[in-house]
Amino acid sequence: xxxxxTEMLGIEHPIVQGGMQWVGLAELASAVSNAGxxxxxxxxTQPTPEALxxxxxxxxxxxxxxxxxxxxxxxxxxxxxYEAYAQAIVDSGIKIVETAGRNPEPFLPPxxxxxITVIHKCTSIRHCLKAERIGCDMVSVDGFECAxxxxxxxxxxxxxxxxxAKRLKIPFxxxxxxxxxxxxxxxxxxxxDGINMGTRFMATIEAPIHDKVKQKMVEASExxxxxxxxxxxxxxxxxxxxxxxxxxxxxxxxxxTRFEDIQPLVQGTKGRxxxxxxxxxxxxxxxxxxxxxxxxxxxxxxxxxxIVAEAEEIISQRLGQMLSA
Ligand code: NAD
Numbered sequence: 001x002x003x004x005x006t007e008m009l010g011i012e013h014p015i016v017q018g019g020m021q022w023v024g025l026a027e028l029a030s031a032v033s034n035a036g037x038x039x040x041x042x043x044x045t046q047p048t049p050e051a052l053x054x055x056x057x058x059x060x061x062x063x064x065x066x067x068x069x070x071x072x073x074x075x076x077x078x079x080x081x082y083e084a085y086a087q088a089i090v091d092s093g094i095k096i097v098e099t100a101g102r103n104p105e106p107f108l109p110p111x112x113x114x115x116i117t118v119i120h121k122c123t124s125i126r127h128c129l130k131a132e133r134i135g136c137d138m139v140s141v142d143g144f145e146c147a148x149x150x151x152x153x154x155x156x157x158x159x160x161x162x163x164x165a166k167r168l169k170i171p172f173x174x175x176x177x178x179x180x181x182x183x184x185x186x187x188x189x190x191x192x193d194g195i196n197m198g199t200r201f202m203a204t205i206e207a208p209i210h211d212k213v214k215q216k217m218v219e220a221s222e223x224x225x226x227x228x229x230x231x232x233x234x235x236x237x238x239x240x241x242x243x244x245x246x247x248x249x250x251x252x253x254x255x256x257t258r259f260e261d262i263q264p265l266v267q268g269t270k271g272r273x274x275x276x277x278x279x280x281x282x283x284x285x286x287x288x289x290x291x292x293x294x295x296x297x298x299x300x301x302x303x304x305x306x307i308v309a310e311a312e313e314i315i316s317q318r319l320g321q322m323l324s325a
Contacts, residue, residue, distance in 0.1 A: 019070020165191020181185025181310020
């Protein structure tokens with residue numbers, strides 16, 4: 001499959017791995033890139049900009065294919081030196097960056113000067129149009145189904161993707177609710193030039209997280225996610241475990257929610273421990289509605305090959321036959 005995005009990113013298949021906190025390490029990013037997709041290292045998973053440079057170097061030893069770095073700008077418990085992370089990305093010679101969370105305008109001059117292709121993750125059409133206007137090269141359109149931060153508008157990809165196709169000139173990825181060949185074919189039909197998958201890549205052999213987390217996703221249904229931080233205007237879709245339920249109880253109490261009241265439950269370090277030791281109720285972990293469609297834990301190569309083959313079959317056989325009948 002050739003699309004504007006495979007051409008611009010220099011990849012074989014129109015499949016990009018989402019930037020995921022604690023999961024986007026060199027093991028996963030290199031496996032996705034080696035399988036012909038675009039792997040992404042998560043910038044803030046590394047404790048310092050220097051550590052990020054080392055992780056980039058480690059990933060380069062594991063693949064000679066293109067890979068990207070994600071820089072997410074959202075509220076955090078500890079202040080993050082974003083400029084230093086951006087500089088580390090530039091200094092490492094990275095050529096593709098995924099920005100997310102907030103307007104990436106302040107980072108565009110150094111990224112553009114370094115010849116970096118910028119993909120900005122957007123949860124609404126107005127943000128997509130703004131990203132196009134300020135010079136992003138492509139956007140990742142993140143529907144309400146997605147893991148992590150879906151924004152506050154609650155519009156699904158069935159609406160967002162055709163809207164993006166109507167309004168944008170730059171190419172876009174469909175993100176959220178994607179994990180199989182049907183999803184890829186549908187996203188392409190709705191005007192996307194490829195897909196971005198996060199949660200689906202967590203349930204792969206190479207994802208650097210505990211097997212119990214992967215197994216839990218295989219068992220889960222589409223009803224097993226929850227939206228937390230709604231009351232703080234920082235909504236996040238996470239796996240519906242006992243900690244997410246406790247956060248929802250606190251948020252449902254009368255009066256405004258104070259972040260301090262939920263911080264001990266949600267801090268990212270607990271989520272990291274959960275991924276490391278497989279204690280599924282230690283903290284919160286991001287997961288999208290696609291968990292309802294995940295039935296196995298393949299390698300990234302098997303997964304990408306299967307998704308592309310399924311999509312090709314749907315397009316050439318099922319849809320093709322409808323026209324020739
Ligand atoms: P963290 O430990 O600093 O914070 C934990 C969670 O609380 C995060 O979701 C954060 O957004 C939220 N939070 C922090 N301070 C807040 C405040 N004052 N008001 C409302 N919410 C607040 O975060 P972390 O786990 O180290 O992750 C680092 C960054 O990566 C965060 O900005 C986080 O949102 C982001 N992240 C993004 C995704 C994604 O969907 N791409 C997934 C996980 C984490």
